[in-house]
Amino acid sequence: MLDDFFIRALIAGIGVAIITGPLGCFVVWRRLSYFGDTLAHSALLGVTLAYSMQFNIAFSVFIISSLIALTLIQLQKRTNLPGDALLGLLAHSSLAIGLVVIGFLSFIRFDIMGLLFGDILAVTVDDLLIIWIGGALILLVLKLIWKPLFASTVNYELAEAEGLNPDRAKAIFTILMAAIIAISIKMVGLLLITGMLIIPAAMARNISSSPQKMVMYSIIGGLLSVILGLFSSLEFNTASGPSIIAASLLLFILSLLNIKQSIKLKN
Amino acid sequence: MSSNQNILVKLNKAGFSLNNKWLVKGVSLQVEKGKIVTLIGPNGSGKSTTAKIALGIYKKIDGSVEKYTSKVGYVPQKISIDWTLPLRVNDFMVLTESISNDLIDEALSLTGVTHLKDKNLGDLSGGEFQRVLLARAISKKPELLVLDEPVQGVDFTGEIALYELIKKISDELNCGILLISHDLHTVMSATDHVVCLNGHVCCSGSPMDVAKNNEYKALFGEQASQILSRYEHRHDHIHTSEGEIKKN
Numbered sequence: 001m002l003d004d005f006f007i008r009a010l011i012a013g014i015g016v017a018i019i020t021g022p023l024g025c026f027v028v029w030r031r032l033s034y035f036g037d038t039l040a041h042s043a044l045l046g047v048t049l050a051y052s053m054q055f056n057i058a059f060s061v062f063i064i065s066s067l068i069a070l071t072l073i074q075l076q077k078r079t080n081l082p083g084d085a086l087l088g089l090l091a092h093s094s095l096a097i098g099l100v101v102i103g104f105l106s107f108i109r110f111d112i113m114g115l116l117f118g119d120i121l122a123v124t125v126d127d128l129l130i131i132w133i134g135g136a137l138i139l140l141v142l143k144l145i146w147k148p149l150f151a152s153t154v155n156y157e158l159a160e161a162e163g164l165n166p167d168r169a170k171a172i173f174t175i176l177m178a179a180i181i182a183i184s185i186k187m188v189g190l191l192l193i194t195g196m197l198i199i200p201a202a203m204a205r206n207i208s209s210s211p212q213k214m215v216m217y218s219i220i221g222g223l224l225s226v227i228l229g230l231f232s233s234l235e236f237n238t239a240s241g242p243s244i245i246a247a248s249l250l251l252f253i254l255s256l257l258n259i260k261q262s263i264k265l266k267n
Numbered sequence: 268m269s270s271n272q273n274i275l276v277k278l279n280k281a282g283f284s285l286n287n288k289w290l291v292k293g294v295s296l297q298v299e300k301g302k303i304v305t306l307i308g309p310n311g312s313g314k315s316t317t318a319k320i321a322l323g324i325y326k327k328i329d330g331s332v333e334k335y336t337s338k339v340g341y342v343p344q345k346i347s348i349d350w351t352l353p354l355r356v357n358d359f360m361v362l363t364e365s366i367s368n369d370l371i372d373e374a375l376s377l378t379g380v381t382h383l384k385d386k387n388l389g390d391l392s393g394g395e396f397q398r399v400l401l402a403r404a405i406s407k408k409p410e411l412l413v414l415d416e417p418v419q420g421v422d423f424t425g426e427i428a429l430y431e432l433i434k435k436i437s438d439e440l441n442c443g444i445l446l447i448s449h450d451l452h453t454v455m456s457a458t459d460h461v462v463c464l465n466g467h468v469c470c471s472g473s474p475m476d477v478a479k480n481n482e483y484k485a486l487f488g489e490q491a492s493q494i495l496s497r498y499e500h501r502h503d504h505i506h507t508s509e510g511e512i513k514k515n
Contacts, residue, residue, distance in 0.1 A: 028351050029349065029351055029352050147363070147365075150362070151362045151363050153352070154348065154352065154354065154359070154362060155343065155346050157319065157322075157324050157341070157343055158341055158343060158346070158362070158363065159363060160322070160323065160324045161319075161322035161323070161324055161339055161341040161343075161413065162339050162340070162341055162363040162364070163337045163339060163363075164363055205351055205353065208353050209353050209355065209387065210353055210354070210355055210357075210358055211352065211353060211354060211358055212358075213353070214353055
């Protein structure tokens, strides 16, 4: 019953969940969900470039997403347009360019559905290496910048005043966001990556009393979502991304019960 | 004045403008080890801005800042913790520097909030939160403390105790303190040097000198000046909305 491709998908999914757990907490804390969406939309452009130039997909997506993130920072300095308008501009124009490029690549067979929603059949051993080695690097860097990043998330001026260099931490974190999107795109699909970041973290917030606990529960929630989602994907023959996200939504709903209880307690 | 080695931070004609409007201009002051420098002035006079210039939070400034220490403790004027961040007092204490449990307990007990250690920051009252902010800033034994209205919302007896504590910290740790306060009584009694701001430095000096100053009186009124002295002068200039100073 457990075919080889399924084991690969499971190992890949577990790797992704361990990384999206802590990064997702920062996405929720720093209100970056739309930023994550923008990077994910731009990933389509990265994928098409990878196909047309015979690049590795994860590498190409990482480069394009990083470029989009840097463009955003430059745009913010040059115009007074609000952040959400700039994000929308970048998200949709990069998505559009990606789709136009696909139109030119008619000689290549594209699995658009797999790209948008994830495809467990497509996970190769190379992908596993990218996820686990890349993931370990992401977590290592996150651990190194944890203190300044977390302190500036609580209060930017406090972090700056006490010498933690929050701007550098923020720039590095932006690169980490591009990296996690690049390595998880095959698994979850580009439309649903932000869900993988946000939903387990949001679930974790409902049941945690400290930042460390929130990160831990977010990882556990992500792991359960991946396992539950992948098994049902195999069982019902559904796309892997939506199945994983649906499973995480289920966990989120369960976590709401805990909130109701604690509100009652306070009253 | 003491030797240069004691200087922790020094502002030379520092100023900061936002959207073509000067928030504060031409401020020169220095904070030395073991000394308390207090900034006073009406709302919008640039006290917090001056503190942020000294801390290096504002980077595109006029003039210059020289900072001779990296061990800084800061109590900002306002800070809001988002609900999405589950943060207990205990987590907040180690926000910018990992310190031992003993130091955390010591600092919390100095400001009288040991019992709040495991509470969520969002559940604290305004005064309790202020005490936690102060405890966090002093727990890491900084060389320079910048306190922006550190006792706002603290009850009357607590206020006196906390000001005594600030004085004690300055003496025991030999740390320099840049204090922003509205409480003129406290300022005049516990401060080494007072800088009176109103978009620029109106006057500065020892509390006694400042209390006698005519500009100080023009800013704070007769009652304030009677705290330490009875003098009378005319305010010789007015402030325009652009932060310019015009002679009468």
